[in-house]
Amino acid sequence: MSSQAGPAAPGAVTDKLDRDVLKVAVVVVAGAIMAILDVTVVNVAMQKLMLQFNTSFDTIQWIATGYMLALATVIPITGWAADRFGTKRLYLLAIAFFLIGSMLAGMAWNVESLIAFRIVQGFGGGMLMPAGMTMLTRAAGPQRIGRVMSVISVPMLLGPVCGPILGGWLVDAVSWRWIFYINVPIGAIAILLALKLLPKDSPEPSQRFDFPGLLMVSPGLAALIFGVSRIPEAGGVTHLAVWLPGLAGVLLLVGFVLRSVRIANPLLDMNLFRNKAFSMSMLTMAVFFIGMMGSMLLLPTYLQVVRGESALQSGLLIAPQALGVMITMPRAGKLADRMGPRKLVLPGVVVMVLGMIPFTMVTADTSFWVLLPGLFVIGLGMGLTMVPVMSAALQQLELKDMAKASTATNILQQTAGAVGSAVMSIILAALLAGKFGVPTSQGQIAATVATLNPATHDAAASMASDAFATTFVWALVLMAASIIPAFFLPKKGPAAAAPAPAPGEDTAPPVVVH
Incomplete structure (x- = not known):
């Protein structure tokens, strides 16, 4: 096994992040900056977008909520996809999805199209960070998890701070469309870095994917988050638009848990x-x-x-x-x-x-x-x-x-x-x-x-x-x-x-x- 696929070779184990790990970290941080900033730059543009599309605030909020739901639904599949197709391929695919969604969102002609394109962004964003962290922690090894967490968590926590500053400047000085177009140059750089710096990897034999589990947990999460997100608009938890999707989400998630403890290779291992x-x-x-x-x-x-x-x-x-x-x-x-x-x-x-x-x-x-x-x-x-x-x-x-x-x-x-x-x-x-x-x-x-x-x-x-x-x-x-x-x-x-894991x-x- 290469040094890029696990901890340092026996006899040379170190707790420092070596050059190979730092190369992967550069690529992962580039993608993380793009994805995380996008979550917060949109928040400061809500008022502008509401006026631009002549719609209500509860409708324009779905620009953020739709993105969040897309993130939640795609997360469970990324671990299996990383093994099945290779983390490098998955990472490049995630960036491509995110860039396509960003460009389309910048060209949106009404609020419905903007919400739809944000969902496309969310599918890419939901795969982007998991695929990147898979590569980074695979290169660093388990004994350096804290260090690689520090590397990737800086953009995670700075995004909510830098995002409003960048978003506010773009909305005031340029155009609301550039809160989406700004991802294009960042994403292009991330793709070039990924092609140049990331080590080659190969798809690995993976266990049978738990599609029934996915069909329970992803809609369950989406329904639960949807119901919770409607509480301010509905004015309470007793409204049908709140409790019905919320209850459906809870039932799907409970069913998922009960099923997961009885089958082999579940999507999420409750054990x-x-x-x-x-x-x-x-x-x-x-x-x-x-x-x-x-x-x-x-x-x-x-x-x-x-x-x-x-x-x-x-x-x-x-x-x-x-x-x-x-x-x-x-x-x-x-x-x-x-x-x-x-x-x-x-x-x-x-x-x-x-x-x-x-x-x-x-x-x-x-x-x-x-x-x-x-x-x-x-x-x-x-x-x-x-x-x-x-x-x-x-x-x-x-x-x-x-x-x-x-x-x-x-x-x-x-x-x-x-x-x-x-x-x-x-x-x-x-x-x-x-x-x-x-x-x-x-x-x-x-x-x-x-x-x-x-x-x-x-x-x-x-x-x-x-x-x-x-x-x-x-x-x-x-x-x-x-x-x-x-x-x-x-x-x-x-x-x-x-020590480095055994082959296979x-x-x-x-x-x-x-």
Whole structure:
């Protein structure tokens, strides 16, 4: 086996990322930047797109929701496809899908075509990160999972910060179409780098694919996320458009679990949850992602609705969070490999909670000299927590189990992030609706209109800031709750660097998706 397909040769095992691994990392990061930025640059253009296509906000939201659903449905198939067709081929195919979707989205002529083309983008984006991380971790080996997580998690966490800045500038200074066209040059570079730097690989014999399982888990996830995403628009969970798809999704997922424990080679191996380290890591990750993604949604909305900042200004004000992430994240991966995840995740969550406290008392004129240091502290905690909590789910498993484990990890991340954003949106919408005496679905619109009116600005900003402060309290509670399962994470890092696997041994590595 070549040095590119596993850990360094026996007798020369090292915990450093060598030149071959760094080549793969360059390619993976190039693709990750394109895919992750696209998730957030669209958010700042929603208002512009709503006016451009003369449609309602609940319709234009499907530009983001459709992309998210496409991501969730394609994740389960990527591990099998990587073995069946080869990771390099799959990676190039994913970039091609993403670029085609980007170009078509930039040329969209109505809102329906834009939503459809975003779904095409989502299919490419859903395969892009898993295929890239498969190549990267296969080259690095299991003993360096923390380090490769650090490499790929930088664009994962910086995307929500850099995306609004780039998107706001493109919308204001160029055209909304360029939030999609910008992917074309980045994607072209990623393809050239992939062709030049990625080692050749060959399709490997793969186990029979669980198509019945796919037909249960993918529609189940899609239906569940669809139902959750409709709660703010419907005004509650009792609406037919919420509970019917939500119930259908839950039934499909329960059926999938019950079937998976009775068959050989299921799409997702439920037996992995018998491993305490894996199950506790997954629980910690779920709670953490719900709180983290929910809190990341709130701040730019507060800045725009209450403080009257533009999309670009809001993005710039979030920059201290990126600085905090950049300081701690590169060190977190190395420390996670050496010290064990628990010793990093627990203080990381505490740091994030401390940084969140000023936002739970936010007002209409809270000084930015109070909020910006809080953001910096939150960033420190995010960088300290994100990599260890992801790698903890994989470090204690056998190499042959990593592909299935990382597929489950990907699905959990996507679902928890969507649920976190929806939960915070529901809480905020209900609080704003109560403050302004309107239906739940109209709460944010009423607050925006009232704060833009000079005659009602002061009173409206005060009421809206109260609603945001209460919502930040909920985000803090959810984030702090991840401390409980984190107490059961592994105390120690992975065992000393393992020898290269024997020829023919399953070397499928972990996969991480945004």
